[in-house]
Amino acid sequence: MKTGLFFLVIAYVLSQFYRAFLAVLSPVLGSEIGAGPEDLALSSGLWFLAFALMQIPVGAALDRIGPRWTVSVLLALGGGTGALVFSQATGPWGIHLAMVLIGVGCSPVLMASYYIFGRSFRPALFGTLAAAIIGLGSLGNLAGAAPLAAVVAAFGWRETLIALAGVTLVVALALVIFVRDPERLVHAPGDGGSVLDVLRLPGLWLILPLAMTNYAAAAGIRGLWAGPYLASVHGADAALIGTVTLVMGLAMILGNFAYGPADRLFGSHKRVVLVGNIGLSLALAALWLTPGSGIWAAAALLAAVGFLGASFPVVMAHGRSFLPPHLLGRGVTLLNMFSISGVALMQFASRPVFEAASDGRDPAHAYGLLFLFFLLPNLVGIGFYLFARDRGEAGR
Numbered sequence: 001m002k003t004g005l006f007f008l009v010i011a012y013v014l015s016q017f018y019r020a021f022l023a024v025l026s027p028v029l030g031s032e033i034g035a036g037p038e039d040l041a042l043s044s045g046l047w048f049l050a051f052a053l054m055q056i057p058v059g060a061a062l063d064r065i066g067p068r069w070t071v072s073v074l075l076a077l078g079g080g081t082g083a084l085v086f087s088q089a090t091g092p093w094g095i096h097l098a099m100v101l102i103g104v105g106c107s108p109v110l111m112a113s114y115y116i117f118g119r120s121f122r123p124a125l126f127g128t129l130a131a132a133i134i135g136l137g138s139l140g141n142l143a144g145a146a147p148l149a150a151v152v153a154a155f156g157w158r159e160t161l162i163a164l165a166g167v168t169l170v171v172a173l174a175l176v177i178f179v180r181d182p183e184r185l186v187h188a189p190g191d192g193g194s195v196l197d198v199l200r201l202p203g204l205w206l207i208l209p210l211a212m213t214n215y216a217a218a219a220g221i222r223g224l225w226a227g228p229y230l231a232s233v234h235g236a237d238a239a240l241i242g243t244v245t246l247v248m249g250l251a252m253i254l255g256n257f258a259y260g261p262a263d264r265l266f267g268s269h270k271r272v273v274l275v276g277n278i279g280l281s282l283a284l285a286a287l288w289l290t291p292g293s294g295i296w297a298a299a300a301l302l303a304a305v306g307f308l309g310a311s312f313p314v315v316m317a318h319g320r321s322f323l324p325p326h327l328l329g330r331g332v333t334l335l336n337m338f339s340i341s342g343v344a345l346m347q348f349a350s351r352p353v354f355e356a357a358s359d360g361r362d363p364a365h366a367y368g369l370l371f372l373f374f375l376l377p378n379l380v381g382i383g384f385y386l387f388a389r390d391r392g393e394a395g396r
Helices: 002-020 022-033 037-053 055-064 067-087 092-106 109-120 123-137 139-143 146-155 157-178 195-199 208-213 216-234 238-266 269-289 295-308 312-320 325-358 363-385
Strands: none
Touching (some): 002 037, 002 067, 002 092, 002 123, 002 157, 022 092, 022 146, 022 157, 037 055, 037 092, 037 325, 055 067, 055 109, 067 092, 067 109, 067 157, 109 123, 109 312, 109 325, 123 139, 123 312, 139 146, 139 238, 146 157, 195 325, 208 216, 208 312, 208 325, 208 363, 216 363, 238 269, 238 295, 238 312, 269 295, 269 363, 312 325, 325 363
């Protein structure tokens, strides 16, 4: 079990790496195959879209087949093949196809881990374990920055992608060898049910809106907007932008480790999620109202968004408490689909929103409105979440 979980963590490091590495490759992809920033933004969005659409079939596979073959086959066929396709791309469409395949390959990794946690460990440990794997896996975000740039400069981007394909296939093989499925549910009601049965659980309905919004601001700002904001409003150069975004990335990792045990310390998923997301909303509100208040104030607020925006594992733990064992795979993947869909939708929508906000306004005002755009959905999610039950029977 320990070795299998170790390789699931390594697989999740790869998943985080693949969702973040395009930014580092953008200069060389632009100069060699004509893939501009708009093309790569579309490729990134396609990764999230493929990832989100796969959650429903992944959930069914986890409940019916188990995590071992679900994660290993998809990671090999999607992730390994996608990296090879990427290495041979001659234009933007090659990158688009590769990112769709890689999104499919990465789609079961985290949820396979959550399925094992939910079936093999006490419910009280779920939040801590869920946060720990995200915190450790987020090292992939850091590997997709300066270390990747150094490797590409030394060996070339095509050679690097071929090597990544090899690493992905080796990890997939290790998952086949070392991951152990939980015991099958011999007398599961309805032989597993369906995602419609998950949607019939009333306790989830008030959690889903916040599941869709709680991570969107941190992911969208860190992935797309922090750099342009710091450059346009605060005149930051590349080195300073790199430092501030690194701090924000580290804050997101620390936030996962802080949120994980917090629900055990306070005895409530709901209180931890509410306090964290109210704090996130306050940080976004400060960025909205004072976007030009100074580089270090901006850096501190961006770090706060990263730290406080890491409540996803506790939201998942809250949702998991309403899921009976025979619906666990479908339930956690449904929650994950809402979360990833929220990130994808906000990333796609933020560009036209910013273009409209920039019309006739100075950069500080335009970015302030962009931060308001990220704030409002989170407030809506909190509004629904206020009425959610604190814990379901499956989590007791």
